[in-house]
Amino acid sequence: MSRQITSVKGTKDILPEESPKWRYIESIIHELAAEYNYREVRTPVFEETQLFARGVGEYTDIVTKEMYTFLDKGETSLTLKPELTAPVVRSYIQHHYDQTYPLSKLYYLTPLFRQERPQAGRQRQFHQYGIESIGSEHPETDVETIAFAMDVYTRLGLHSEENHLELRLNSIGDSNCRFQYLQQLQGDLAAHRDNLCKTCQDRYESNTLRLFDCKNESCQAILEEYAPKITDHLCEECDQHFSTVTRLLDELAIPYILDHTLVRGLDYYTRTTFEITSGLLGAQDALCGGGRYDLLVEQLGGNATPAVGFAAGIERLILALEAEDLFPDFTDELDLFIVLVGDSVRPKAFKILQNLRSEGVRCDMDFLRRSVKAQFREANRQNASYTVVLGENELEAGEATIKNMATGDEQLVPFTDLAKFFRKKL
Ligand code: AMP
Numbered sequence: 404m405s406r407q408i409t410s411v412k413g414t415k416d417i418l419p420e421e422s423p424k425w426r427y428i429e430s431i432i433h434e435l436a437a438e439y440n441y442r443e444v445r446t447p448v449f450e451e452t453q454l455f456a457r458g459v460g461e462y463t464d465i466v467t468k469e470m471y472t473f474l475d476k477g478e479t480s481l482t483l484k485p486e487l488t489a490p491v492v493r494s495y496i497q498h499h500y501d502q503t504y505p506l507s508k509l510y511y512l513t514p515l516f517r518q519e520r521p522q523a524g525r526q527r528q529f530h531q532y533g534i535e536s537i538g539s540e541h542p543e544t545d546v547e548t549i550a551f552a553m554d555v556y557t558r559l560g561l562h563s564e565e566n567h568l569e570l571r572l573n574s575i576g577d578s579n580c581r582f583q584y585l586q587q588l589q590g591d592l593a594a595h596r597d598n599l600c601k602t603c604q605d606r607y608e609s610n611t612l613r614l615f616d617c618k619n620e621s622c623q624a625i626l627e628e629y630a631p632k633i634t635d636h637l638c639e640e641c642d643q644h645f646s647t648v649t650r651l652l653d654e655l656a657i658p659y660i661l662d663h664t665l666v667r668g669l670d671y672y673t674r675t676t677f678e679i680t681s682g683l684l685g686a687q688d689a690l691c692g693g694g695r696y697d698l699l700v701e702q703l704g705g706n707a708t709p710a711v712g713f714a715a716g717i718e719r720l721i722l723a724l725e726a727e728d729l730f731p732d733f734t735d736e737l738d739l740f741i742v743l744v745g746d747s748v749r750p751k752a753f754k755i756l757q758n759l760r761s762e763g764v765r766c767d768m769d770f771l772r773r774s775v776k777a778q779f780r781e782a783n784r785q786n787a788s789y790t791v792v793l794g795e796n797e798l799e800a801g802e803a804t805i806k807n808m809a810t811g812d813e814q815l816v817p818f819t820d821l822a823k824f825f826r827k828k829l
Contacts, residue, residue, distance in 0.1 A: 411527070412521060412527065413518075413519070413521035413526050413527025413528065414526065414527055414528040415526060415528075423733035424721055424724075424730055424733070425717070425721075427730065427731070427733070428559065428717060428720060428721070428724075429512055429532075431555060431558050431559055432510070432512060432532045432555060434558075435551060435554055435555060435558065436510045436534070439508070439534075439547065439551050440508055441508040441509060441510040441534050441536075441551075442508065442509060442510070443509075443510055443511065443512075444491055444494060444509045444510070444511055445511065445513070446484070446487065446490040446491065446493075446494050446511070446513075447484075447490075448483060448484060448514075449481045449482060449483050449484065450481070450482060450484060450489075450490055450493070451479065451480070451481060451482075452470070452472050452480040452481060452482040453480075454482075454489050454490065454493055454703070455470060455482055455484075455485060455486070455489055457489075457702060457703060458488065458489025458490075458492065458493070458699065458702070458703055459485070459486055459488075459489055460668070460669040462609070462610065462668075463668070463669070465485050465486065465517060468518070469485060469517040469518045469519055470482045470483070470485050470516075470517070470518070471483040471485075471516045471517075471518060483516035484513070484515055484516065485515055485516055485517045486515060486531075486714065487511055487513055487515065487531065487533060487714060488533075488535060488696065488699070488712060488714070489699075489703065491509055491511065491535045491712075492535070492537070492699055492700055492703050492705070492710070493703060495507055495509070495535075495537055495700070495705070496700065496703060496704060496705035500537070501537075501538065501705065501706060501708060504538070505538050506536065506537070506538035506539050506544075507535075507536070507537045507538055508534070508535075508536050508537075509534065509535050509536075509537070510532065510533065510534040510535075511531075511532065511533055511534075512530070512531075512532045512717075513530065513531060513532075514528055514529070514530050515528070515529055515530070515531055516528055517529075522686070522687065523684075523685055523686075523687065523722075524684055524685065524686075524687030524716075524718060524719045524722060525687050526718060529716060529717070529718050530716070530717040530718060531714045531715060531716055531717065532555075532714075532715055532717060533693075533712060533713055533714035533715060534548060534551055534552075534712055534713060535710060535711075535712035536548055536710060536711050536712060537700065537708055537709075537710040538708055538709070538710070539709060539711075540697060540709035542644050542645075542647035542648045542651065542675075543647075543651065544711050545644075545648050545674070545675040545695060545711050546648055546651040546652060546655070546657075548693060548711050548712060548713055549570065549572075549648075549652065549657065549659075549677055549693070549713075550655060550657060551713075552677075552679060552691050552693060552713045552715060553570060553657055553679070555715070555720075556568055556679070556690070556720075559720070559724060559729060560724070560727070560729040561681070561723060561724065561727065561729065563658050566681070566682075566683065566723070566727055567681060567682025567683055568679060568680075568681055568682075568690075569660055569679065569680050569681075569682070570657065570658065570659040570660065570677060570678075570679050571659065571660050571661075571662040571665050571677060571678045571679075571680065572648075572649070572652075572659045572660065572661055572662065572665070572675070572676070572677045573633070573634065573661065573662055573663055573664075573665040573666070573675075573676045573677070574633070574634055574637060574641060574644070574645040574648075574674050574675055574676070575612065575633055575666055575667060575672060575673070575674065575676055575694075576633060576636070576637045576638065576641045576673070576674065577638070577640070577641055577673045577674060577697065578670065578673070578698065579638055579641075580636060580637050580638035580641055581612075581633075583636065584631070584633050584636040585611045585612065587631050587636060588611055588612075588614075588630055588631060589607065589611055591629050591630060591631055592607065592614075592625070592626075592629055592630060595625045595629055598621065598625060599614070599617075599622050599625060600617065600619045600621070600622050602617065603617050603619070603622050606668075610668045612666045612667070612668050613666065613668035614626060614630070615630075615664040615665075615666045616666065616668070626664070632663040633663055633666075634661070634663050641674055644674055644675075645674065645675070648675055649661075659677075662678075665677070665678055667694060670698060671696050671697070671698035671699040671702050672694060672695065672696050672698075673695050673696065673697040673698060673709075674694075674695040674697070675694050675695045675711065676693075676694035676695075677692070677693050677694060677713070678691065678692045678693075679691040679692075679715070681719070681723045683722070683723045683726040683727065684719055684722055684723060684726075687719065689716075689719070690715055690716060690719050690720060690723065691713055691714070691715035691716070692713065692714060692715075693711070693712055693713025693714065694711065694712075694713075695709070695710070695711040696710050696711070696712070697709040697710065734786055735785065735786055736765060736786065736788070737765050737766065737767060737785045737786060737787040737788070738764050738765045738766055738787070738788050738789060738825055739759065739764060739765070739766040739767075739787060739788070739789045739790065739791060739805075739825065740766065740767055740768065740778070740781065740782035740785060740787035740789075740790050740791075741755070741756055741766065741767070741768035741769075741790070741791055741793055742768075742769070742775060742778040742779060742782065742790050742791065742792045742793070743768060743769055743775075743778065743793055743794075744775055744792060744793065744794030744795070745794055745795060746772070747795060748793050748794060748795060748797075748798055751793075751798055752768060752793045753768070755793070755818060755821065756768050758822070759821060759822055759825070762822035762825070762826070763826075764821075764822060764825045767785065767787075769781065775792075782808065783808065787808055788807070788808060788809070789805050789806060789807055789808060789825075790805075790806045790808060791803045791804065791805045791806070791816075791821075792804060792806075801817055801818055801819075802815055802816060802817040802818060803815070803816065803818065804816075805821075805824065
C-alpha cells in the first residue's frame with residue numbers, strides 16, 4: 404500500500420466542522436471594516452523576496468530565519484508572504500493610491516507563511532486580518548486603528564476585564580528623538596553590557612531598542628533597573644502626539660496599559676506601538692500587534708507618507724473564543740430532505756430538487772440509492788427541518804406530504820407550491 408500523505412507540519416486543515424467559526428469571524432471583520440470605511444485589498448500569495456528584506460527588515464527573525472523562499476524558473480527569488488504590511492504598501496505605491504485616496508484605508512484577511520517551531524497558537528501557515536491606514540500623521544488615525552482592533556474582540560464578545568484582554572501601548576518616538584534616546588540607553592547600560600545575554604550583547608550595538616524584546620529574566624532585570632524610559636525622552640511633537648493618543652483613548656473609554664518595553668526594532672517604525680494580549684492563551688498570548696510606520700512607504704520607493712496599522716491572528720482568536728465558549732451554535736441547516744421511494748422517481752425528483760434550489764431552498768436528496776429507512780436516518784443526521792416522500796403515487800397526484808421533523812406535523816402540498824411553502828416558512 405502506498406504511504407498515506409498527511410498535511411505538512413505546522414499546517415492545518417480547516418474542516419467543515421470548523422469553517423463556520425472562520426466565516427463567523429470573517430463576517431464580523433467585513434462588517435466592521437464597512438462601518439469604519441476600510442476597503443479590502445487582496446495581494447498575491449508570493450512576492451519578490453526583496454520586498455520583505457526591505458519592508459520587514461533584513462535582520463529580523465522573519466527575514467533571516469522564517470521565510471519560505473524559492474527560485475522560480477526565471478531564477479527570481481520569491482517568497483510566500485510572511486506578513487502583509489509590506490505587500491499592502493507595495494500595492495498602494497504601485498497603483499498610485501496616494502493620488503486618488505489621500506488617506507487610503509485598507510484591510511485584509513489572508514493566510515501567511517512562516518517557518519517557525521509549531522506549537523499551540525503558532526503554525527507555519529496561519530491567518531491574519533489587519534488594517535493599514537496610509538496618509539495621515541495625526542493621532543486620531545492611531546486611535547481609529549486601535550479602536551478597530553479592539554472592536555473586533557468586543558463584537559465577538561471578548562472584553563477587557565471579564566476575558567483578560569490587555570491593550571498595551573507605547574511610543575517609540577521618531578527618527579529624531581529616538582537617536583538621542585538610544586545614545587542615552589547605550590550609555591546607561593554600558594557598565595552592565597557584559598552581564599547581558601549573547602543576543603542582547605549583539606543587539607546592544609546593532610539594534611539597541613530590541614533589547615526590550617529579550618525574554619531572559621536577568622536581561623529584563625538589568626533593563627528594569629538601568630534603562631531609561633523612552634516615553635521620558637520623546638521630543639515635543641512626539642510627546643504631544645502620544646498624549647493626544649492616550650487622551651482620545653480615555654475619551655473613548657478604551658482601557659490600556661502603558662508599557663515602555665513595547666518596541667519595534669526597525670527604523671521605519673515611529674511613535675505609537677501597541678499590542679493586544681489575551682490571558683486565555685498560553686505562552687503565545689499575543690492576539691494583535693500594531694503601530695505607526697511613518698517611514699516605510701518612502702523606504703519602499705513611494706513618496707514620504709505616514710501610516711499606521713495592525714495585524715491580528717485568527718487561529719489565536721479562535722482559541723480565545725473557544726476558551727470562553729463565545730461561538731454561537733452553528734448546526735448545519737438543511738430546509739428539506741427529499742426521500743425517494745423506488746428508482747423510477749429519481750429523474751423527476753432531481754428536477755424538483757434543482758428547482759427548489761434555484762428558489763433558494765436549502766435541500767438535498769439521497770445520492771447513494773439507500774433504503775427509505777436509511778434516507779430518513781440521513782435526513783435526521785443532516786438536521787433537515789422538513790422531509791418529503793416522493794414515490795410513484797405522489798408523482799402521479801402531483802402533490803406530496805411534507806413532514807416537519809421537529810413536531811411530526813404533516814401537510815399535503817402540490818409540487819407547484821413547494822417553493823412557496825418554504826418561502827413562507829423561512
Ligand atoms: P506579527 O505579524 O508577528 O506582529 O503577528 C501579529 C499576530 O499574528 C500575532 O499577535 C498572532 O496573533 C498572529 N501570529 C503571528 N505569528 C503566528 C503564527 N506563526 N501562528 C499563528 N499566529 C501567528
